Amino acid sequence: MLASATVGCQDTGGDGAGAGPTPGKSAGASKAPGKGEGKESANPSPTASKKPTEPAEPTEPTKPGKDTSAGALTCDQLRNAALQTPSFRFPDAPAGTVAFTDGRWEGDGVVIELQPQCGIGDMTGDPAEDAVAAVKVTTGGTGKFYGIVTWRNDSGTPVPVAAASLGDRTPVESIDVSSPAPRQATVVYLTRGDSEPSAIVTIRRSAVYRVTEPTLAELHHSDTPYTP
Structure with a gap:
């Protein structure tokens, strides 16, 4: 059936x-x-x-990531970076625009050289990592004036925004931006007491700086004796 x-x-x-x-x-x-x-x-x-699963919407959220994808600055970039601009003045440098060419600038009897001491990290409070480096200014006499500069990471381009002068014949030994406190740089350099002649160095100073544009403000420092 x-x-x-x-x-x-x-x-x-x-x-x-x-x-x-x-x-x-x-x-x-x-x-x-x-x-x-x-x-x-x-x-x-x-x-x-199948149609609801085919639109390209899932790939769109990755596009905004490109706006913040600029990598950290490198110390090598500073060798051809601007040092002094119409809106930023570097201590001890002559007036006018100053930009490094392979780490050096010369004009009006003054030579400015980028030093090898350099640190990379956040100094300005945004996600892009900045750079801090030492600079030496040599005048026509015996003076050799050292300073430190912070370059802000502007979409991968180093832009000078803050600086501090360390004085005459005060070479920098190291710069560390990866200190425990955020947006601070620890700079170790050689110096002397206020009453001592500038031809000698007797102190190794470890100083902590923070950006307060257009200067690098010293927060505190500690000294230890130094013997050449």
Whole structure:
């Protein structure tokens, strides 16, 4: 009984003309979606279900990351960076624009040289890491004036924003921006007591600085005896 009923259903599906009166309601229901092409009418539903997953929306949130992707400054970049601009003056430098060429600038009898002591880290409070480096200014006499400069990371370009003068013949030994306190640089340099001649150095000073544009303000320092 069940076998014959199954055969009957298959016959009506394959010959729509001869079996019209008997399966009228079932035939009408199958013809409405796809006009007798039941297998093809099932295809649109999986295709429609794919459409909501195909838009490129998931990739769009990665685009804003490009605006903050500028890497940290490097000490090597400073060798061809600006040192003095119309809006920023470096202590002990002559008036006018000053920019390094391979770490050196010369004019009006003055030579300014970038020193190897350099530190990389956040000094200005934004996500891009800045640079702090030592600079030496040599005048026509015996004076050799040392200073430190902070270059802000402006989309990967070093821009001088703050500086401090360390005095005559006070060479810098090291600069560390990765100190425990944020936005501070520890500078170690050689100096002397106020009453001692400038031709000698007797003190190794470790001083901590913070940017207060356009200066690097010393927060505190500690001294230890130094013997050449």
